[in-house]
Amino acid sequence: MPDYAKITVDGQTHEFPIVQGTDGNRSIDISGLKEKTGCWSYDQGFANTASCRSSITYLDGDQGILRYRGYPIEEIADKSTFVETAYLLINGQLPTKPQLSEYSRLFTKHANLHEGMKSFFLGYPSTGHPMAMLSAMVCALSAYYPELVKPNPTQEEIKITAIELLAKIRTIAACTYKKTIGEPFMYARADLEYVNNFLHMMFSTPTQEYSPDPAVVSALKTLLILHADHEQNCSTSTVRMVGSSWSNLFASVSAGICALWGPLHGGANQKVLEMLEQIHADGGNTDKYIEKAKDPANPFRLMGFGHRVYKNYDPRAKFIKKKADDLLNALGIHDPLLEIAVKLEEKVLKDSYFQERKLYPNVDFYSGIIYKAIGIPTDMFTVMFAIGRLPGWIAHWIELKENKDKIGRPRQIYTGEMVRHYVPIDQRK
Secondary structure (H helix, E strand, C coil), X not given: CCCEEEEEECXXXXXXXXXECCCCCEEECCCCHHHHXXXXXXXXXXXXXXXXXXXXXXXXXXXXXXXXXXXXXXXXXXXXXXXXXXXXXXXXXXXXXXXXXXXXHHHHHCCXXXXXXXXXXXXXXXXXXXXXXXXXXXXXXXXXXXXXXXCCCCHHHHHHHHHHHHHHHHHHHHHHHHHHHCCCCCCCCCCCCHHHHHHHHHHCECCECCCCXXXXXXXXXXXXXXXXXXXXXXXXXXXXXXXXXCCCHHHHHHHHHHHHCCCCCCCHHHHHHHHHHHHHHCCCCHHHHHHHHHCCCCCCCCCCECCCCCCCCCHHHHHHHHHHHHHHHHHCCCCHHHHHHHHHHHHHHHCHXXXXXXCCECCHHHHHHHHHHHCCCHHHHHHHHHHHHHHHHHHHHHHHHHCCCCCCCCCCCCCCCCCCCCXXXXXXX
């Protein structure tokens, strides 16, 4: 099999090397395309373009496979913790027991915010969206840790910055929630692990300590792990793009949070819950809404089905569905939205319309039900996604530094006017 591809332009044939990944996927290296042919490539949405080399996450959408650093997501979600998963993604290997213990200790040590940052929250309106606050506060960390804001930080400085971010993002998230409900901020506790500490800062008050059901901790841990990385999605690509300009990690992650905010990305689970509530309010007739989704003239869409990459059942959705069942059973909650979700899934999976289009439930379909059961409001759903995705963002930012990736600078196909000359305003028609 040849290790090059041929492209013919204007009768001239040029060869371009084929690059093969460890997964067997092959890509044509067209980095010299303009010089050889005088043309650029056009790939709207980058659906067929590999923008980098990465050893962090393997994803096979056709087979429904997801692996972190080679480990199947099924094993990580079932056996690992979020802190251990973060260590794996960022450092490339599972930690030893002493390494994990030290990592956890540092998260507790660096959990609380600089007291000066609390004044920022006071300036935000209580009606402000939590994602706006989260993005701004993460970027503001660069002002409080100027010693870590360098174009070429050392490995030790990168390690400290990563720990500061991982430790503080849950504190910032909890503070944004407290701001919206008018309750005082809670400090992290030294005796609690990562997920428990977050729940403490979210739901405890000065007069009453929140004691979560183990099923709540387990469900939230699983969601964070399943969201930890997902290859070159919109927000991760944004982090890498911004980081390629040598922007610091705080600024790069802040940009990733903004990208995640969109309803086509991290905001999708909120849209799923709103859809289920709409169906429930309309009598719970799932058949009616399935037919609406199949009608090309109807703008209604079944949220939570289909994925840009997966053309099979999203492996993360299987875990989340089970966690939703376990959580509601443990808490004794009868949620009609879960019943509607189950009915929708069963009918969609049997419907040839959706089968032919390979529209299967994705990670967003059941996650909103879990957040709702825990007591997290819908406008905080994407914030939860950001907490989970942070280890992946950090890992990719570090990797682009190590690989010495070039600054991102896509080309465009210009479709505007060529040359026009300025006309004074009194001569314009």
